[in-house]
Amino acid sequence: MWDAIALTRMGSEMHMARLIAANPEHRETVVFSAGIELVIPDTEKKAETVLPPWKL
Numbered sequence: 001m002w003d004a005i006a007l008t009r010m011g012s013e014m015h016m017a018r019l020i021a022a023n024p025e026h027r028e029t030v031v032f033s034a035g036i037e038l039v040i041p042d043t044e045k046k047a048e049t050v051l052p053p054w055k056l
Helices: 002-010 013-022
Strands: none
Touching: 002 013
């Protein structure tokens, strides 16, 4: 469930560890009950460093 939340809210499942670290009281939770509010940490936006093929 954590990976799906990270993907949906943060843009990538790779942010799952940061999401869990921001919500240590829920780290053992597998299925969330209704009404649980999680802290969603800000993600750093990476600048696109690869040019598209038409700009090469």
